[in-house]
Amino acid sequence: MEARRADHHHVAATSQEEQAPARVTRHVRPRRNRRADWVRRLVREHELSPSDLIWPFFVTEGKGVREPVASMPSVFRHSIDEAVKAVKEAAGLGVPAVAVFPYTTASLRDERGSEALNADNLVCRTVRAIKDAVPEIGIITDVALDPYTSHGHDGLIRDGCILNDETVEVLARQAQVQAEAGADVVAPSDMMDGRVAAIREALEECGLHETQIMSYTAKYASGYYGPFRDAIGSASALRGDKRTYQMDPANSDEAIREAELDIAEGADMLMVKPGMPYLDILRRLKDTFAMPTFAYQVSGEYAMLAAAFQNGWLDHDRIVLETLTCFKRAGADGILTYFALDAARLLNDRT
Numbered sequence: 001m002e003a004r005r006a007d008h009h010h011v012a013a014t015s016q017e018e019q020a021p022a023r024v025t026r027h028v029r030p031r032r033n034r035r036a037d038w039v040r041r042l043v044r045e046h047e048l049s050p051s052d053l054i055w056p057f058f059v060t061e062g063k064g065v066r067e068p069v070a071s072m073p074s075v076f077r078h079s080i081d082e083a084v085k086a087v088k089e090a091a092g093l094g095v096p097a098v099a100v101f102p103y104t105t106a107s108l109r110d111e112r113g114s115e116a117l118n119a120d121n122l123v124c125r126t127v128r129a130i131k132d133a134v135p136e137i138g139i140i141t142d143v144a145l146d147p148y149t150s151h152g153h154d155g156l157i158r159d160g161c162i163l164n165d166e167t168v169e170v171l172a173r174q175a176q177v178q179a180e181a182g183a184d185v186v187a188p189s190d191m192m193d194g195r196v197a198a199i200r201e202a203l204e205e206c207g208l209h210e211t212q213i214m215s216y217t218a219k220y221a222s223g224y225y226g227p228f229r230d231a232i233g234s235a236s237a238l239r240g241d242k243r244t245y246q247m248d249p250a251n252s253d254e255a256i257r258e259a260e261l262d263i264a265e266g267a268d269m270l271m272v273k274p275g276m277p278y279l280d281i282l283r284r285l286k287d288t289f290a291m292p293t294f295a296y297q298v299s300g301e302y303a304m305l306a307a308a309f310q311n312g313w314l315d316h317d318r319i320v321l322e323t324l325t326c327f328k329r330a331g332a333d334g335i336l337t338y339f340a341l342d343a344a345r346l347l348n349d350r351t
């Protein structure tokens with residue numbers, strides 16, 4: 001009778017059969033599984049851990065240098081000795097891998113990005129120093145010419161066009177130089193066609209069978225890379241934009257086609273970039289290919305959040321863990337994030 005009264009607006013629902021589903025529905029309370037910490041932990045679908053994090057960091061020449069990056073509060077360009085200290089800390093916090101990006105002074109930049117092939121360049125020296133001091137951590141190097149070109153593009157240019165096949169040849173040699181210095185994973189971020197196959201071929205030819213390739217598979221022509229270009233000193237150098245090689249933010253099917261190619265060409269891991277605005281792409285790639293799939297929470301995403309933290313508009317600890325957990329929920333096996341050390345500290349303190 002109680003039930004009938006509550007349902008009085010369902011005038012047509014007179015028979016027992018018609019009322020039953022309504023009563024059952026009323027007794028279903030999703031909040032039961034949220035009522036205490038113990039049960040929330042029991043039903044939790046995804047758990048963020050320090051093992052999910054990759055720390056991207058910037059290196060610069062010198063000794064004892066920690067130079068702030070203006071558009072990325074609390075991010076620094078480290079000299080190699082300082083980078084080694086920070087990477088040691090990352091390893092101690094349980095972060096499995098780091099990704100190194102060089103700040104290159106204007107005097108070392110040229111039209112062809114020749115410094116990329118110097119076996120003694122800043123990146124190679126950093127890799128050797130880390131391998132020596134922190135052998136247990138994985139090192140990822142970026143394969144692209146933009147830190148080394150005077151025009152700030154990722155490839156070679158002729159008559160205003162980014163040349164694909166000529167660039168790919170240089171990238172394959174760049175990857176080889178990095179792998180010979182000790183990089184565990186080479187990560188082509190240039191978006192030239194066919195570069196994964198060319199890099200794989202070059203690595204195999206010199207016996208570097210174990211060097212992995214993490215391909216920036218779906219890398220979009222995004223405005224979110226601005227602060228990164230400040231950090232590596234290519235913002236003022238860059239002429240034009242990267243829309244003839246990086247993907248259109250309006251496209252999703254195209255990411256599937258890019259991933260098919262990268263997998264066929266020998267990529268060991270895929271990556272989507274930027275991160276948070278592209279979680280739909282991440283989910284599609286993970287569901288379609290079941291490959292180890294990573295997301296890059298890029299410099300502009302970091303800058304937005306850091307600015308809000310500085311203003312007291314968002315809570316740092318809470319938001320850092322929430323955003324990174326969202327990447328896991330969307331299918332990421334791991335996340336490249338400038339918050340990696342902060343997040344690892346928070347996760348370690350929690351347990």
Ligand SMILES: NCc1[nH]cc(CCC(=O)O)c1CC(=O)O
Nearest residue numbers: 144146189224225228298299300
């Ligand atoms: N090929 C270079 C490269 N590798 C990683 C980033 C961006 C990373 C970030 O914004 O945090 C970029 C910038 C770009 O493509 O212009």
Ligand SMILES: [Mg+2]
Nearest residue numbers: 191192193258
């Ligand atoms: Mg491609």
